Amino acid sequence: MNIRPKVASAINDQIEKEFYSYYLYLSMAAHFESNNLKGFGHWLRVQAKEEAEHAMKLYDYLISRGGKVVLKSIEAPPNEWKSYKDLFEDAYKHEQKVTGLITKLVELAKRESDHATEVFLQWFVKEQVEEEANAQEVLHKITLVGTQGGALFFLDSELGKRQSS
Numbered sequence: 018m019n020i021r022p023k024v025a026s027a028i029n030d031q032i033e034k035e036f037y038s039y040y041l042y043l044s045m046a047a048h049f050e051s052n053n054l055k056g057f058g059h060w061l062r063v064q065a066k067e068e069a070e071h072a073m074k075l076y077d078y079l080i081s082r083g084g085k086v087v088l089k090s091i092e093a094p095p096n097e098w099k100s101y102k103d104l105f106e107d108a109y110k111h112e113q114k115v116t117g118l119i120t121k122l123v124e125l126a127k128r129e130s131d132h133a134t135e136v137f138l139q140w141f142v143k144e145q146v147e148e149e150a151n152a153q154e155v156l157h158k159i160t161l162v163g164t165q166g167g168a169l170f171f172l173d174s175e176l177g178k179r180q181s182s
């Protein structure tokens with residue numbers, strides 16, 4: 018059975034949110050790379066790439082259910098932050114917001130008795146637990162580091178080791 022228009026439209030909204038996440042993390046990566054903190058830049062680029070993959074997962078699903086993919090314009094992300102800690106606070110808050118959006122999507126699928134979508138979304142439910150934990154972990158570390166140069170360089174080289182999924 019083809020996907021209902023209401024659910025399809027909500028998935029299209031989520032595709033836009035995932036591409037916005039891609040944009041946001043890319044902007045954050047650029048911020049660090051401009052300041053020669055390439056390890057942070059790498060970590061954020063890997064994160065950005067994952068977000069584009071999330072968008073494509075939703076895109077593929079929508080097509081497999083006979084839905085129409087409707088791409089929307091992507092809002093410009095911020096490009097300046099008061100501090101690195103502020104930047105990761107934004108990242109963490111953003112992931113919490115996305116978790117809320119996924120929860121709403123699951124609720125909609127339930128209301129519409131769309132079990133296939135409900136099952137499909139479980140991957141995103143689990144992924145968001147990881148996404149929040151990852152952002153929170155870096156936020157904790159950057160909070161500890163503060164403005165200590167030595168510790169910042171150490172954290173930079175640690176984050177530079179993040180593997181691409």
Ligand SMILES: [Fe+2]
Nearest residue numbers: 035038068071
């Ligand atoms: Fe995502």
Ligand SMILES: [Fe+2]
Nearest residue numbers: 038112115148
């Ligand atoms: Fe995310």
